[in-house]
Amino acid sequence: MKLSVVATLYQSENYISEFCRRATKSARSLSDDDYEIVLVNDGSPDNSLHVAVEITEKDPHIVVVDLSRNFGHHKAMMTGLSYAQGDQVFLVDSDLEEDPELVETFSKQMRDEGCDVVYGVQQRRKGNWFERWSGRWFYSLFKTLTGLTLPENVVTARLMSRRYVDALLSHREREVFMAGLWHITGFDQRPHAIKKHSTSTTTYTLRKKMSVLVNSVTSFSNAPLVGIFYIGLSISTLALCYIVYLVVYRVFLATPLSGWTSVMASIWLIGGMIISFIGIVGIYLSKIFSETKQRPYTIIRQVYGHRQN
Structure with missing residues (x-):
């Protein structure tokens, strides 16, 4: 044809x-x-x-x-x-x-x-x-x-x-x-x-x-997933910098409320690391998900015309 x-x-x-x-x-x-x-x-x-x-x-x-x-x-x-x-x-x-x-x-x-x-x-x-x-x-x-x-x-x-x-x-x-x-x-x-x-x-x-x-x-x-990873990595980096700042502030300048420094630093650091790890796992899951979901494009109900038989 x-x-x-x-x-x-x-x-x-x-x-x-x-x-x-x-x-x-x-x-x-x-x-x-x-x-x-x-x-x-x-x-x-x-x-x-x-x-x-x-x-x-x-x-x-x-x-x-x-x-x-x-x-x-x-x-x-x-x-x-x-x-x-x-x-x-x-x-x-x-x-x-x-x-x-x-x-x-x-x-x-x-x-x-x-x-x-x-x-x-x-x-x-x-x-x-x-x-x-x-x-x-x-x-x-x-x-x-x-x-x-x-x-x-x-x-x-x-x-x-x-x-x-x-x-x-x-x-x-x-x-x-x-x-x-x-x-x-x-x-x-x-x-x-x-x-x-x-x-x-x-x-x-x-x-x-x-x-x-x-x-x-x-x-x-996979840029959105990679972006999530880098956001988490950035948060972790900022948390580490903030930890250094808090230590310097505590030692040389003033004494903050007891326990506040460790709580804030640990929340920021762990939160950033969790987001990073979720991003890494998400990259692999997205690839597996795309390959394993084998649904058909469409489902044909009926064909009309000269090729019907």
Whole structure:
């Protein structure tokens, strides 16, 4: 199969029909009749599944993978990629904020430049000043904590070669942060500036954004745990310095209340050492925890379309 188009569905019932029509037109222009469109229903609470299934009954090129519940955008994307069979895979959101026709532009650039991935980058980040500022802050913080320099303002839309997709799917960590996985998979990746439209209300609430931030940092860095260790070490050092100060003060300057010096010094010193030791143990536990928790990305309830049997 020449081309697979992969998209996720979540509150997408108003966009599915037009998305499929436009994606089908572009796919046919590139691969004639040798293509598929894989739609992953990520537990959408609206009528997205019903609308998508109706389309599969009319078009044998369209497949709907229905997940048992909402697993999250990133895990749904990985499920769709694992189900795609094309030599090239075009990943895009179904809400039409990214034009399905980008697959034609990306395909031309991939041929001309001989690269493995062409990914979209927003010319100007969508949203108000807070969203743009928080986006810049996120990338800066991520680079500081992990040492990885991610391309800024990337979007979902990207055209990928088969070997890149296979390599991407070889990552088996349970908590998925797609932007990080896209980057560390490597290969020859080229950006393409696009304009992202505002067609729908974002489903990424502040709580979800904070969750993505925490997940991204902890998935690619143990800096928080190392930070805890160094904080404890700093407290221990300050406690030792304070002990020296108290001894000098007691011997040469004055006599404090009986027992106060030893109590304060011991509390600070032991407290700092405990935090340091917890940080060290936490580093090892985090690695063991990540490796032993072998839950599946998602659970598929049913597949609709020409590959159902």
